[in-house]
Amino acid sequence: MAGYMPTQAASDWAQSRTEPVPIQHVGNASGSVNGNLLGDKQRVLWYCRGYKINPSVEGRKCWMMPALRKHFANWKANPRRWEITYILSRLKGFSLVAFHSLDSYRLKKYREKLMIPVVEAEYVNILFDPEFQNSVAQVKDISCLDVARLANMWNLARLVGPGIFVEVGTYKGGTALHICNAIEHRDADFYCFDPFEKGGFEKIGDQDKCFKPSDFTDTRYEDVVNLLSSKPKAKVIQGFFPAAAENLNLRDIAFCHLDVDTYEATKDSLEFLAPRMARRGLIILDDMGHRETPGVNTAVTEFLAAHPSFLFIPMFPVQAVLLPKSLW
Numbered sequence: 001m002a003g004y005m006p007t008q009a010a011s012d013w014a015q016s017r018t019e020p021v022p023i024q025h026v027g028n029a030s031g032s033v034n035g036n037l038l039g040d041k042q043r044v045l046w047y048c049r050g051y052k053i054n055p056s057v058e059g060r061k062c063w064m065m066p067a068l069r070k071h072f073a074n075w076k077a078n079p080r081r082w083e084i085t086y087i088l089s090r091l092k093g094f095s096l097v098a099f100h101s102l103d104s105y106r107l108k109k110y111r112e113k114l115m116i117p118v119v120e121a122e123y124v125n126i127l128f129d130p131e132f133q134n135s136v137a138q139v140k141d142i143s144c145l146d147v148a149r150l151a152n153m154w155n156l157a158r159l160v161g162p163g164i165f166v167e168v169g170t171y172k173g174g175t176a177l178h179i180c181n182a183i184e185h186r187d188a189d190f191y192c193f194d195p196f197e198k199g200g201f202e203k204i205g206d207q208d209k210c211f212k213p214s215d216f217t218d219t220r221y222e223d224v225v226n227l228l229s230s231k232p233k234a235k236v237i238q239g240f241f242p243a244a245a246e247n248l249n250l251r252d253i254a255f256c257h258l259d260v261d262t263y264e265a266t267k268d269s270l271e272f273l274a275p276r277m278a279r280r281g282l283i284i285l286d287d288m289g290h291r292e293t294p295g296v297n298t299a300v301t302e303f304l305a306a307h308p309s310f311l312f313i314p315m316f317p318v319q320a321v322l323l324p325k326s327l328w
């Protein structure tokens, strides 16, 4: 087991990545390999290591050549090119660049070493499931989650018992659409809550230092309604949870994705959700253990102390599941 666990530094770093370190060219410039987004084993491996693939990123080419060529052209065009003072100043410049490149190379190698191995992707069937791949392709630019978390969510959404599906913290609708895709075959109502452009956070406490009230406001209620318009069971509700849910009479919650980043919102949401859970229902907590969201950890710790009937299961990379024990 220990062999599969990433070091804290590695998982922190994986979280902070927004694009892959392109060690080799994978796929074409549009990010697809034979029309299949994750068809390439290497690409899947990078997904599993917590990267968000940015299809526009080309593979590693020899990035030094164009730089050297440019330097040579500048040197040739310079009338002082044979003056000793000029040559010495250029040499100094080159040695600084060389040291810097060496440092970047060492850092890159060190990071690669930290990242290996995280998961053996060949046996993670979901990554090769075309339905999952299509859903990831649809949401990858509008979700904050990496593929590992989207995969957890996909599996768990299909595992729970009957009841309604809820998301608290929808932002641009990426994970909401992903949940709807996962439960396409079920006849379940889906409610998602977010203040959208009126957002982003109602209360920001001492532990929520990474956030400010106007974060996550670059989204629009209408856009998310349009995004989910092909999902007849989806309802988009604008407002802060749980107040926005007070009149909806939500009950028998089979699945809730709770992704609100901050202490008060997590705490109030959990208190609201706990008595409304269905048999074989669960809550997925996002950002559990994330270094930028200590407020979520505190809220969950306090909730567990007050509700020993809930079981807490951490998941890689920064998620957790809360289960009402008596209902499973």
Ligand SMILES: C[S@@+](CC[C@H](N)C(=O)[O-])C[C@H]1O[C@@H](n2cnc3c(N)ncnc32)[C@H](O)[C@@H]1O
Pocket (backbone or CB within 6 Å): 142, 143, 144, 145, 168, 169, 170, 171, 172, 173, 174, 175, 176, 193, 194, 195, 196, 199, 200, 201, 202, 215, 216, 239, 240, 241, 242, 259, 260, 261, 265
């Ligand atoms: C990290 S974003 C959600 C990302 C989204 N789940 C995805 O990856 O597709 C967090 C969102 O939670 C929203 N939020 C914060 N407090 C909230 C509350 N009390 N009720 C509903 N949404 C809230 C913010 O406005 C923000 O849009």
